[in-house]
Amino acid sequence: MVNNLLTMKNITKEYFGNKVLNNINLEIAKGEIHALIGENGAGKSTLMNILFGMPVISSTGGYQGTIEIAGEPVHINTPHAAMAHGIGMVHQEFMLIPGFTITENIKLNREITKENIVSRIFGKQYESLDINKMNADARTALDKMEMGIEEFTLVAGLPVGHMQFIEIAREIDKTGLKILVFDEPTAVLTESETQNLLSAIKKLATSGIGIIFISHRLDEIMQVSDRVTILRDGELVVTMNTKDTNTHEIAQLMIGRKVSFERNETKNRTLSNDTMLKLKNFVVRMPGEDVKGVDLEVKKGEIVGIGGLAGQGKLGIANGIMGIYPAKGEVLFEGKPLKMNDPKGSITAGLGFVSEDRRGIGLLLESSIELNTVFTCMQIKNSFLKRVGPIKFKDTKKIRAHTKRMIKELDIRCTSSEQRVGSLSGGNQQKVCLARALTQEPKLLLVSEPTRGIDVGAKRLVLDHMKKLNEEQGITIVMTSSELAELRSICDRIAIICDGKVEGILPPDASDADFGLMMSGSKRTNTEQGAIHNV
Amino acid sequence: MSESVAERHTADASAKKIGLPTIIIGIFFLIVLIAALIIRLPMPVLISDLLRRFGMNGLLVLAMVPSIQSGTGPNFALPIGIVCGLLTIVSGIEFGLVGIWLILFACIAGTALAIAAGYLYGKLLNSIKGAEMMIATYTGFSIVALMSLVWLMVPFASKKMGWLMGTGLRETIQLDAVGADSIINKFLMFTIFGIKVPTGLLLVFFVFCILMWLFFKTKTGIAIMAGGINPRYAQASGLNTDKYRIIANIISTVLAALGIILFSQSYGYAQLYLAPLNMAFPAVAAILIGGATASRASVSNVIIGVFLFQGLLTTSMPVANQLFIGTDLSEIIRMVIQNGIILYALTQVKGVAKQ
Amino acid sequence: MKNSRIILSGKTKNMLADNMVPIIFIAFTLLGFAVARGVPMSFFLTELSGRFYRNGFLVLSLIIPVVAGLGLNFGIVVGAMSAQLALIIVRYFFIEGFGGLLLCFAISTPIAAFFGYLTGKLYNKTRGQEMIASLIVGFFANGIYQFLLLFAVGVIIPVPATHPMIKTDGVGVRMTVDMGSLKYSLESVLEVSFVWAVLVVSILYLAYMLCKYLRAKQMPLAVSGGKYSFVGMAALVLCIAISLISIITNNSLMTVKRIPVLTIALIAMLAVFTKLIMKTKLGQDFRSIGQSQHIAQTNGIDVDKTRIIAVIISTVLAAWGQLIYLQNMGTLNTYGAHNQIGMFSVAALLVGGASVSKATVKHAFAGTLLFNSMFIMSPEIGQALFGQAILGEYFRTFMVYGVIGLALGLYVWNANRKAGLTLDPDTVETRTSI
Incomplete structure (x- = not known):
């Protein structure tokens, strides 16, 4: 126990009655590299937020359990307190000011100052900066990382690998750093930069700092960590020594068996051999979800799932096809090439889209259900309009009749078809999005994160309805989701996206370990070739 | 879940209620009206004046609706349209047109000119998204200053507009000399209880209000509105939002041109040079008082806003003059209310924190 | 060899584009000398140096808000009004001379600091729209100022109607206030050739x-x-x-x-102060929040408070600048002296090569000189080329608005272009708004 730098005991956290962490125990020893792994929503970030005293925790009712640092129970309620206790973090997004020098960034808000005449009268804020001392400190920190770069270089224009190191140098420079958290540090690095970083982390550990290493890359975890803790759905699955396990086991434990939706086998479906949609070397520039060259084929009448961890690019695919984010590559829809970056073209070609960003681009929250349902169709296909001379007015009667039908069909719970969409519940908003897409009578429906932010009952309804659409109306569906269980419950096959590419395609009944390995990108070498066409 | 839905419903209801600024200005207006009654100001004169100013400012405020709805914010570049209107008025006079023909010519030519100017202005706005209000203000200012040079140098020969000596146009051009003073106001004008009702003026204003209201029921109007509320939604629906922003600002500029023609004939003078410089601000203030925000506006906001703001200004002047002799309190009231309401609206804009 | 030349020519091209506005202004002034032959150098230098002493301090007061990321603070008119209030108070009691001026400085400082605090609060509530807010807040404050001086003085605050500063009916301050021997009180301390x-x-x-x-x-x-x-x-x-x-x-x-040594010394001291404060902890905080509010916040800097401090400093400096300006003018135009201060100072700073996010002492000095050269020369050009001096006056109004509009427009346009998403650096295709 005395050896432990950090002990988190029985940590439990609820958000509005929803348990997101349940009785988590975590111990970090001096000089240990402790890997933390889990799917999105497994509770990693909540746990780290608690450790850092982020306001989001205290403002939602705090947490239960105790935190001890070097055996002393501590109470961390602000990020400032966390820093004072020697907890540092290397952010996934860089917290560096490009217009500042390396020194200025390392010393941001921790500048070394010296007194001058003015400051004696007006106070500490007017003390002059001691640039020489600051440079010296920065130099020391950089030297520890074996970085030869000059400390007075501007950060703007440096390669990302360097920026990552500067972030680390900033943490090292903080006096009394005991524990350093790395949140997906290698996500933006190249292969060689990654290797440099990993060896730097190892070196840091030997100097006695405890390191929490959050990553989804199993190879890296195997390479660098001493112990690994796996979280799943807010529960701690296991903590074990890295040398006693292997990637296969970790992957399986990470996915685990969830409360899965049962899969009713389908009746009278006509799976055709015609290709509906074909992507070839498809690239999309969507910040945080870049797609870096995807090849994928969708057959007429099937339901294809797209899965993968957050930030790997799965969401970019549908957005790219719909022209919402800049894209390039070859997209064949029903054998005809689809023009890139042209939302109107994609809609007219017969593609419907239910966006993952429901409140951002999926809905006009301030407008009525009616308008939301028919808007796209009215604008693109000139339906629901009546002409008075050259002027096209909206045809309220037709719109209302159609919307009422949709409300009934999708079971949207509302007071009237004129109700403001923003006042509906999440599930019903999602149904309005679906209604809008269906009003366009699409041949292919792209649905992204259809169950995000809606309750369990509504989830089931939305999934069932999609299945019904597929079975009864023969609409081909491409469903993108972070929830594997959901994909496995209705999809015919599931493409897993990792690092902007198709890592592989699996049938819904493939093993947990297979999914886990693919999602963490550990299977690339042996599946790269075969998986894409191999269904 | 039902709780949160109920909560949203109440939020819904309160959003539909009359906004705080409207209520405050409304109460203020009432107090001034009561004061006017107490000090026995001649009400018919006051109300006649109010109606006239309500009508003559109406179109300039209505010009705010399309630009706000399209997401470019209140049209602080209103002077662009205004100088278009002024240019066609003086051109008409130079061509020797008088009376209703002058007004008709000015309206038609002004519309054509404003369409061109509005198109260019819309293009400009599309390239500086995010700072529309600031740049619009300075575009308006620059155009007014540039046009001052034009007024000074234009080789017009009409004696009705020139200085006694030297080239260039006078600062104010009398319209009764060309038979266009109050020509629209006088159309079907009648007097009831001593109140002069400028039927033609009000008719023109209300016709444009109805047209605007109808416009936002058309396909294009709905597209503009959607692009204004949520540009990414509109783009994802396959709309070219830039195009609709341009259309909206063309309409706004045209309304400004027509608005100043209506304003000038009612006022009796066409005011050139730096007169249009600050004309956008009272118009912006009026629609905000009517309950609009920097991103949402309707025709009813225009009618309520112009009525309250102009009403307050018309009545407060004689009242203040009676109570505190010698002070021009109404100008001070205008400045404080006008700029106070704009500042209030700016605090409601969801600012994008600088990166 | 060939390569380096291409790079060099690219650089000169960039330099030309970046310094477009100053170059236009220099060319314009030279044109003025070329066409208006009657302008003697001594007249020009007298005018220019005089305007420099008057405006230099005010233009410098704009720098700190720019560095702190608030953009161009048109709200310095609030500071100017504070200065005028102080001056009116001092003159009401017939206080004269250099001591009177010092008293003006002393009284205006807390007033300006208070209003600067309120303005700063407002800017924090109108984040992202600070510049238009600063413009409007000037108009708004003007209304309050007029209310105080035209109405409150006499109706609420009793004053004798016989006082030479008060209008004959006993309500409100006169249109112009005589400054007595406050005039040139700073200048006359020491002048050199x-x-x-x-x-x-x-x-x-x-x-x-x-x-x-x-x-x-x-x-x-x-x-x-x-x-x-x-x-x-x-x-x-x-x-x-x-x-x-x-x-x-x-x-x-x-x-x-002759050169007023004390005024020049004050301007020089402010220049040094502006440079030195950037080397303090507070200055570093200004720079940090100016570069990124988000990163500054996550590193524990109190962004809102720092922004307010920047606005307070700017407003107080503007008040002092206005006092320097007024003692040089000699009379106070009660309801007009402050109106154009914000706009002219901003235009001058921009002419010197500053932008919404970057301003230095060098920009302020160069801008004050260039901008005022244009101001002096444009009526001369108007007279020489068109026989109308008034043309030149409208022209310079146009230049003030045009320069501000152009500088802001180019800045936003560039920022939007950079923020747009591109597929890769090679493709030209950009989409700004998504």
Whole structure:
């Protein structure tokens, strides 16, 4: 126990009655590299937020359990307190000011100052900066990382690998750093930069700092960590020594068996051999979800799932096809090439889209259900309009009749078809999005994160309805989701996206370990070739 | 879940209620009206004046609706349209047109000119998204200053507009000399209880209000509105939002041109040079008082806003003059209310924190 | 070899584009000299130097908000009004002379600080729209100011109608307030001949530069702007030569108005202050929040408070600047003196090459000189080319608005272009709004 730098005991956290962490125990020893792994929503970030005293925790009712640092129970309620206790973090997004020098960034808000005449009268804020001392400190920190770069270089224009190191140098420079958290540090690095970083982390550990290493890359975890803790759905699955396990086991434990939706086998479906949609070397520039060259084929009448961890690019695919984010590559829809970056073209070609960003681009929250349902169709296909001379007015009667039908069909719970969409519940908003897409009578429906932010009952309804659409109306569906269980419950096959590419395609009944390995990108070498066409 | 839905419903209801600024200005207006009654100001004169100013400012405020709805914010570049209107008025006079023909010519030519100017202005706005209000203000200012040079140098020969000596146009051009003073106001004008009702003026204003209201029921109007509320939604629906922003600002500029023609004939003078410089601000203030925000506006906001703001200004002047002799309190009231309401609206804009 | 030349020409092209506005202004002034033959150098220098003493301080007061990321603070008119209130209070009690001026400084400081605090609060509530808010807040404050001086004085605050500052009916302050011996109270403390001043300053500065150059030469790997310092030295030598000739021949340059040493000293002190504060912890915080509010916040800097401090400093400095301006003017135009201050100062700063996010002392000085050159020359050009001086006046109004509009427009346009998403650096295709 005395050896432990950090002990988190029985940590439990609820958000509005929803348990997101349940009785988590975590111990970090001096000089240990402790890997933390889990799917999105497994509770990693909540746990780290608690450790850092982020306001989001205290403002939602705090947490239960105790935190001890070097055996002393501590109470961390602000990020400032966390820093004072020697907890540092290397952010996934860089917290560096490009217009500042390396020194200025390392010393941001921790500048070394010296007194001058003015400051004696007006106070500490007017003390002059001691640039020489600051440079010296920065130099020391950089030297520890074996970085030869000059400390007075501007950060703007440096390669990302360097920026990552500067972030680390900033943490090292903080006096009394005991524990350093790395949140997906290698996500933006190249292969060689990654290797440099990993060896730097190892070196840091030997100097006695405890390191929490959050990553989804199993190879890296195997390479660098001493112990690994796996979280799943807010529960701690296991903590074990890295040398006693292997990637296969970790992957399986990470996915685990969830409360899965049962899969009713389908009746009278006509799976055709015609290709509906074909992507070839498809690239999309969507910040945080870049797609870096995807090849994928969708057959007429099937339901294809797209899965993968957050930030790997799965969401970019549908957005790219719909022209919402800049894209390039070859997209064949029903054998005809689809023009890139042209939302109107994609809609007219017969593609419907239910966006993952429901409140951002999926809905006009301030407008009525009616308008939301028919808007796209009215604008693109000139339906629901009546002409008075050259002027096209909206045809309220037709719109209302159609919307009422949709409300009934999708079971949207509302007071009237004129109700403001923003006042509906999440599930019903999602149904309005679906209604809008269906009003366009699409041949292919792209649905992204259809169950995000809606309750369990509504989830089931939305999934069932999609299945019904597929079975009864023969609409081909491409469903993108972070929830594997959901994909496995209705999809015919599931493409897993990792690092902007198709890592592989699996049938819904493939093993947990297979999914886990693919999602963490550990299977690339042996599946790269075969998986894409191999269904 | 039902709780949160109920909560949203109440939020819904309160959003539909009359906004705080409207209520405050409304109460203020009432107090001034009561004061006017107490000090026995001649009400018919006051109300006649109010109606006239309500009508003559109406179109300039209505010009705010399309630009706000399209997401470019209140049209602080209103002077662009205004100088278009002024240019066609003086051109008409130079061509020797008088009376209703002058007004008709000015309206038609002004519309054509404003369409061109509005198109260019819309293009400009599309390239500086995010700072529309600031740049619009300075575009308006620059155009007014540039046009001052034009007024000074234009080789017009009409004696009705020139200085006694030297080239260039006078600062104010009398319209009764060309038979266009109050020509629209006088159309079907009648007097009831001593109140002069400028039927033609009000008719023109209300016709444009109805047209605007109808416009936002058309396909294009709905597209503009959607692009204004949520540009990414509109783009994802396959709309070219830039195009609709341009259309909206063309309409706004045209309304400004027509608005100043209506304003000038009612006022009796066409005011050139730096007169249009600050004309956008009272118009912006009026629609905000009517309950609009920097991103949402309707025709009813225009009618309520112009009525309250102009009403307050018309009545407060004689009242203040009676109570505190010698002070021009109404100008001070205008400045404080006008700029106070704009500042209030700016605090409601969801600012994008600088990166 | 070939490559380097291409890079160089690219650089000059960039420099031209970046300094478009200053170049236009220099060209315009030169054009003025070319067409309006009647403008003697001594008149021009008298006018220019006089305007520099008047406006320099005000333009400098804009720098700190720019560095702190608030953009161009049109709200310095609030500071100007605070100064005028202080001046009116002081003059109400007939306080005169240099002591009276010092009292003005003392009274205006808390008033300006208070209103600066309120303005800063407002800017924090209108984040992202600070500049338009600063413009409107000036108009708004003008209404309050007029309410105070036209109405409150006399109706709420009793004043004797016989007081020379109060209107004859006993309500409100007159349109103009006589400043008595506050006029030139700063200037008259010590004045030296313009040419002699140029001579002395040039020699001192040249000596300083030479020292620096020699010391740099001794050090290997010296990082200095070699070529530029030579140009600078040559210019100084030229200045020395011209002033020597003037002194010997006693030509028209000797008639240029004498330099008010104290005013210049105050401007120089503010310049040094602005430079030094950037080297303190507070200055570093200004720079941090100016670069990224988000990153500054996550590193524990109190962004809102720092922004308010920046606005307070700017407002107080503007108040002082307005006092310097007014004591030089000699009379206070009660309801008009402050109106254009914000806009003119901003335009001057922009002309010097500053932008919404970058401003230095150099920009302020160069801008004040260039902008006022244009101001002096445009009526002359109007007169010479079109026979109408008024044309030049409208032209300079146009230049003020145009310069601000253009500088803001270009800034936002560039920022939007950079923020747009591209597929890769090679594709030209950009989409700004998504």
